[in-house]
Amino acid sequence: MTFSIHGLAVARGIAMGRAVLVASSRVDVAHYFITPEEIERELERVAHARECVIDEIQKLQHSLPKDSPPELAALLDVHMMLLQDEMLASGINTWVKERFYNAEWALISQLEVVARQFDEMDDSYLRERKGDLEQVVERILRHLKGDPNVLHHKGQKNSKPQGLQQDLLGEDQMDVPLILVAHDLSPADLLQFKESVFTGFITDVGGKTSHTAIVAKSLDIPAVVGSRTASQLIRQDDWIIIDGDVGVVIVDPSPIISDEYRFKQRQAQVARERLTRLRHRPASTLDEERVELLANIEMPEDTKSAIGVGAVGIGLFRSEFLFMGRDGQLPDEEEQYKAYCAAVDGMNGLPVTIRTVDVGADKSLDRAMKDEAHLNPALGLRAIRWSLADPNMFLTQLRAILRSASMGKVNLLIPMLAHAKEIEQTLALIQTAKHQLDATGHVYGPVKVGAMIEIPAAAISAKMFLKYFDFLSIGTNDLIQYTLAIDRADEQVAHLYDPLHPAVLRLVADTISACDEAGKSVSVCGEMAGDPLLTRLLLGLGLRSFSMHPTQILSVKQEILRADTQQLRVWAQQVLNSSDPSEMVELYNQAK
């Protein structure tokens, strides 16, 4: 039966494929396709891991002291029963043999199928056995992890098994795109998708500018977040369509609906190809105002896509992604230095703005940090506050950035400042880092130092900031969050997250004006910069530097090429003074 689920549109495009449900805690389990020749070996791996666990449990059963509580023995019996259950074993075999999933993936896929059946049971005792099943699967996974025979396919794309004829596979086999469905995914989890088999993803939680959504954009795969119940309503292997443009998921679509979406997919492809022609066109308005289009990146290798769309520099390198998913082991100076140099190198002489680490809130370094997070993490020890709380960690990063500046043009950007004291402390630490490099004889280069304006207090005191900094960069994602008191990662209040709220526009406009008056450069690097529906308004407010995901640059350039800033200036002032800017912008966009 066809039904649809509504969420938030975060990463554009249409994806069609089979659902792969993964519990959020198991997203890091390896997902890759094996070749037909590897089926036997993979089945043996699971069988062996399962036997090891049976062995373990038997030993536990035998070593139970006579006076141990009867529940303990009963529990071990249940675990043994689950392990020997035919449904688990045969299901795993099917995923491996028919879908060519690796052992770990097959195991957790079958876990989701059986767990769903437990969930649907009327008997509460049986329902609770789901927890036992999960424990048993965890044990098997542990054995698989330690297996020296593990194949190293992690990162292999959704490719056909070599040597197999397409017609042998058929539509139902592995030549079908896969869409990941999870309750929650952290930004670090998502990073793994850069080279994964999935062509789209859906999460129950998350807001439009949550960092998970931001990484989804950079992956350039269709995604819907904040769908609330998707992971409960969609079943393993369901056929689904993601419409990333409007934030809708269609489950079990009829052939007519599928055809319609295939058509839309082709149209989107044609539109994209048309946009690529703008790649080498300079970004100038009709009245010949030059606009700088920069890219936001998470990893040094993202510079390839930045160059690919003609970005004239990196406006925001979110360096914290180098720090994530490493079980608290932070990258040392050499490792960071190499990563920053790789980004500088990748940009062939164009400037790279490296933002110092911004972790906390919805960007935890690892699961432990997520679990420890305070009640109000967005207002807690985040970004520069975290760096200032650990000066040695911060100095390590500053030295690495300064050293990379000897290889090319590097700007240093500081996130989430609000107080003059923090600014002074930060600038003093930059000086200390330089002295340390002098003392050790390391070469470093000159950097311009800028501040992110993402707390209302900072926007209001932009003039004070300009006394200290060479440039400002407006982080509208956080600026909106903090101005409107809306957690950007919370789908329940996503409808109140409004870039066009008069207060937000006023803060953005005043920051731009303050920079103009001081003769210093300013850019917007939040998601507002990459929204083509807002390009004209930002131009009208005087913005001439936009930083966004590479995937958005050409659509924004198209808007710039058609804009006249003389006219836009007058209109933007009217929008700024209106009590309903959204309506004015909508009408304007409809009329253009």
Ligand code: PEP
């Ligand atoms: C912002 O807040 O707008 C920004 C660009 O930084 P981040 O999204 O990483 O918080």
Ligand code: MG
């Ligand atoms: Mg921010």
